Amino acid sequence: MQPPTIIAPSILSADFANLASEAIKILNYGADMLHIDIMDAHFVPNLTIGPCVVASLRKSLDSNISITPPSIKKSGLLKDSRTTFFDCHLMIENPQIWVEQFKLAGCDLFCFHYEATDDPVGCIKIIQKYGLKVGVAIKPATQVDVLFPLIENEGIDMALVMTVEPGFGGQSFKAECLPKSDLQVTALRERYPQLDIEVDGGLGPTTIGLAAEAGANVIVAGSAVFGASDPASVIRSLREVVDAFAK
Numbered sequence: 001m002q003p004p005t006i007i008a009p010s011i012l013s014a015d016f017a018n019l020a021s022e023a024i025k026i027l028n029y030g031a032d033m034l035h036i037d038i039m040d041a042h043f044v045p046n047l048t049i050g051p052c053v054v055a056s057l058r059k060s061l062d063s064n065i066s067i068t069p070p071s072i073k074k075s076g077l078l079k080d081s082r083t084t085f086f087d088c089h090l091m092i093e094n095p096q097i098w099v100e101q102f103k104l105a106g107c108d109l110f111c112f113h114y115e116a117t118d119d120p121v122g123c124i125k126i127i128q129k130y131g132l133k134v135g136v137a138i139k140p141a142t143q144v145d146v147l148f149p150l151i152e153n154e155g156i157d158m159a160l161v162m163t164v165e166p167g168f169g170g171q172s173f174k175a176e177c178l179p180k181s182d183l184q185v186t187a188l189r190e191r192y193p194q195l196d197i198e199v200d201g202g203l204g205p206t207t208i209g210l211a212a213e214a215g216a217n218v219i220v221a222g223s224a225v226f227g228a229s230d231p232a233s234v235i236r237s238l239r240e241v242v243d244a245f246a247k
């Protein structure tokens with residue numbers, strides 16, 4: 001049985017002037033964790049936030065959210081006594097030099113891009129040394145089999161398959177990326193029934209079906225959730241589709 005369904009709204013689509021209240025609102029609407037997109041204007045052509053913003057968010061959420069969502073509890077991803085899981089997606093070069101700062105800021109999972117470093121194994125070891133969960137992301141053009149040795153030999157906690165080119169929220173699911181990402185997710189799920197497999201980019205009620213059918217269980221959605229008139233119902237409907245296809 002695949003791990004629990006986790007809906008992870010990307011705060012990239014939140015109102016950055018009201019980030020903490022936006023994050024609290026979305027968790028109260030039924031989100032399981034926060035997906036935090038860190039971009040450096042080198043690995044991707046966009047610049048977002050750094051550790052000081054993550055630290056402020058951590059402080060605010062720890063004092064405002066008292067209940068851990070059931071699927072996060074069940075997943076075993078959250079290790080310490082906090083209630084809100086920070087899924088940090090680092091779209092940055094040299095990710096290994098930032099691990100300590102994001103750990104101190106309150107990140108729970110440090111997900112770096114396979115394409116962003118010459119030494120993915122070394123990067124994983126640093127993340128593990130700091131006691132963080134490890135995610136490894138691939139862009140749509142990267143073959144999924146690069147992840148197999150990292151899953152089998154290094155014990156990473158999550159694989160992230162991008163369904164758009166990383167860099168911006170609100171992009172539409174690319175027709176040419178979709179079948180490929182789908183195959184990538186299918187290959188991962190067939191090989192690793194228990195792995196947390198995350199998909200990210202252009203996901204919402206009209207596009208979730210294929211990703212869910214392929215076996216993704218962690219769903220990142222930015223604009224579809226934050227841009228909805230009823231975010232709670234979008235979160236619910238994403239969860240229902242993924243649950244319906246759960247392998």
Ligand SMILES: O=C(CO)[C@H](O)[C@H](O)COP(=O)(O)O
Nearest residue numbers: 010166167169170202222223
């Ligand atoms: O990593 C990202 C962009 O690089 C974002 O998480 C992603 O695009 C989510 O936004 P949306 O659901 O609006 O596509």
